[in-house]
Amino acid sequence: MNSRSNFSSKLGFVLAAAGSAVGLGNIWRFPYLAAKYGGGTFLLIYLILAITFGFTLMIAEIALGRKTRLSAIGAFKSLDKRFGFLGILASLVPIIIFPYYSVIGGWVIKYFAVFISGGVQASAGDTYFTDFISGSVEPIGWFFLFMAFTAVIVLCGVEKGIEKVSKIMMPILVILTIIIAVYGLTLDGAMEGLIYYIKPHMSDVSAKTILAAMGQLFYSMSLAMGIMITYGSYMKKENNLESSVRQIEIFDTGIAFLAGLMIIPAVFAFSGGDRSMLNAGPGLMFMTLPKVFASMRFGGVIGTIFFVLVFFAALTSAISLMETIVSVFMDKFGWKRRFTGIFVAVLACIMGIPSSLGFGPLSFISWMGMSVLDIMDFISNSVLMPIVAFFTCIFVGFTIKPKTISDEVKATDGTFKAEKMFNVIIKWVAPVFLVLILISSVASALGLFTI
Structure with missing residues (x-):
């Protein structure tokens, strides 16, 4: 059996886990949904859900990982064999997401290369983006390059690779976001966008807004992917779990807020x-x-x-996705890290090619108007993730009982300040919301109604 790596410090764990949570979902998905669902109204609802629902699920997942010292595929089974299927489902999510996520990461590198080489005006052309993604060779080349960046970091191991890179990337990410956001607010017309973004209007509150915010929370905080269970398995007992989760939430929500701040006012302007x-x-x-x-x-x-900035965000999330998959295969088959990392990288390259070609040579493959990449995104984010999170709540709330998680949280200093809230949400509130998310997502995709 392989000895398990550990993060060297609480800071290392928090920055790595926050790096996992902060990704493309924060940069483009959060601003888009905030704009669509009422700006400040969406923002307020998201913040409330983050400190309640998001906190509860993240506490549960990290505690499961730290208690069992296993990745998702082994953690559930070790506590109750009947829930072994849940580890498999959770492990499937990053396996599906990682290839197509890396395709988008490749697009980011492409645009960085265009801008740094002075091609700003060319990239502003109406058909520039669609012409690029409809190609065959070039998008795959950028996709493979992004995959190579990710694989090299993961192959270096937890402390040498992920932790060190995250310690550098996360502060830079925050600084760059603030600089661009402040610049955007100086533009003529930006104040109208700022007011729309930060001022809630209670008349805009609806079931659709709440469900959209819940879905974004899921996507943004890397929940129900096995990622936080894996990262928890690397966490030392002396690191305070509850305060770590709060800090991860601050990083993730802060970046999402700043992303909206730099995009929405600028677009208004x-x-x-x-x-x-x-x-x-x-x-x-x-x-x-x-x-x-x-x-x-x-x-x-x-x-x-x-x-x-976007490249850093995409890379930190891709690192966590690949690390989770590598951990699953290492735990399942007892493989060495280097061999496992190379195997996962090659597998992801093969799986990602259809998503890369889905806007060009393979554009004839579609379902309900979705491209190959969209189909993969729908299966992972709209179907598997709510199912995994629902059964995680059932597992914690009614099988191993919330006390099991509470005891793990208290293992550091004997305290769990939010224990009462955790118990109520994990047993009663979260399962109901998750069922609603699953039903609404599937019904919307099938055209029964539009969210």
């Missing part, structure tokens, strides 16, 4: 307040923002910094 530009989804970053940067003074510099 350059669109004359036309909110339809905010409905572009991933296109908001790859299609709209180059136009914004092309209109800015020193736009090439600002755009280059922005895509460095």
Whole structure:
């Protein structure tokens, strides 16, 4: 059996776990949903859910990992054999996400290369992005490059690779986000976007807004992917688990908030307040923002910094996805880290090719109007993740009991300040919300109604 690596400090654990949570979901998905679902209203609901629902699930997952010293595929089974299936389901999520996520990571490197080489005006062309992703050779080349970056870091191991990189990346990520956000707020017309983004309107509160915020929380905080269980398995007993989770939440939510702050006011400024530009989804970053940067003074510099920021965010999340998969195979088969890392990288490259070609040569493959990449995203994020989180709540709430998690949290200093809230949410509140998310996501994809 392989000896298990450990993070050298609480700071190392928090930064690595926060690096996992902060990713493309924070940079383009959070601002898009905030814009679509009422700006400040969405933001307020998200913050409330983060400190309640998100906190509860993250505590449960990290505690499960630290208690068992196993990745998701072994953690559930070690505590109750009947729930061995849950470890398999949780492990499938990153296996599905990692390849297509790396495809998008490749797009980010492509745009960074374009901006640093002075191609700002070219990237602002109406068809530039679609022409690029509809190719066959170039998108795969950038995808493989992003995969290579990720694999090298993971192959270096937990402390030498992930922890050291996260200690550098996370502070830079925060600094760059603040710089761009402050710059964006100086633009003419940006104040209208700022007011829309931070001012809640209670008339906008609806079931759809709450469900959208819940779904984003899931995606953003790396929940129900086995990632936090894996990271918890590397956490030392002397590190305070509850305060660590709070700090991870602050990092993740703070970056998401700043991402909205740098994107929404800027789009308002350059669109004359036309909110339809905010409905572009991933296109908001790859299609709209180059136009914004092309209109800015020193736009090439600002755009280059922005895509460095996005690359860091994408890479830290990709590292955690790959590390989770590597940990699963090592725990299951007893393989060495180097061999396992190479195997996972090759497997992900093969699995990611259809997603990369899905906008070009394989565009004929579609389901309900979704491309190959969209299908993979739907299966992992809208189906498997709510199912995994629901059964995790049932497992903790009614099988091993919340006390098992509470005892693990208290193992450091005997305290668990939010224990009462945790017990109520894990048993009664979270399962109901998760069922609603699953039903609404599937029904929306099938065209029964639109969220």
